[in-house]
Amino acid sequence: MVKKKEEHNGRVLIHSLPQEEAVLRSKAKEFEFTELSLMEIRDLVVHMRSVMRKARGVGLSANQIGLPYRLFVAEVPDGHGSTKFYAIFNPKLEKLEDKELMDEGCLSVPGVYGQVERYEKLILKGQDAKGKPVKIKAWGLLAQVFQHELGHLNGELFIDKAKQLYEVVAQESARKK
Numbered sequence: 644m645v646k647k648k649e650e651h652n653g654r655v656l657i658h659s660l661p662q663e664e665a666v667l668r669s670k671a672k673e674f675e676f677t678e679l680s681l682m683e684i685r686d687l688v689v690h691m692r693s694v695m696r697k698a699r700g701v702g703l704s705a706n707q708i709g710l711p712y713r714l715f716v717a718e719v720p721d722g723h724g725s726t727k728f729y730a731i732f733n734p735k736l737e738k739l740e741d742k743e744l745m746d747e748g749c750l751s752v753p754g755v756y757g758q759v760e761r762y763e764k765l766i767l768k769g770q771d772a773k774g775k776p777v778k779i780k781a782w783g784l785l786a787q788v789f790q791h792e793l794g795h796l797n798g799e800l801f802i803d804k805a806k807q808l809y810e811v812v813a814q815e816s817a818r819k820k
């Protein structure tokens with residue numbers, strides 16, 4: 644069952660609490676569009692966007708708030724002074740190209756950053772909030788966020804493969820996913 648908005652307090656699960664890490668370490672299951680009404684799905688997306696924004700993240704996967712579904716939201720600068728919001732259901736990555744080391748942090752691992760090898764370019768396929776297929780060509784930060792969130796949905800955390808992990812006290816300027 645999907646928790647209703649009012650049943651979730653808006654807190655992001657963190658890996659340092661064993662019970663919460665167990666949830667973060669579980670592979671999320673396919674999202675079935677028949678289980679929820681379009682209104683419930685819309686409410687869920689709005690809720691996840693609000694949790695992500697309050698936490699100042701650029702991405703949030705459903706299992707980071709305890710929902711075991713293959714769904715994430717992301718909001719990334721579009722290079723023209725505004726941001727673009729994404730809500731992707733049942734995502735898959737294709738045509739991964741050009742690996743490079745990127746700085747990364749995570750809302751579920753507060754205060755810790757590191758360098759992770761990510762693909763610079765990729766194509767994301769999945770479904771939108773109505774179940775319609777989507778295909779997004781992504782590079783740079785957006786491609787990084789997509790890979791980070793896919794990791795969450797597979798029960799992985801960026802610290803698993805990060806190099807040179809470091810702690811930061813002031814997090815204001817850093818991007819978190």
Ligand SMILES: [Zn+2]
Pocket residue numbers: 748749750751791795820
């Ligand atoms: Zn994360």
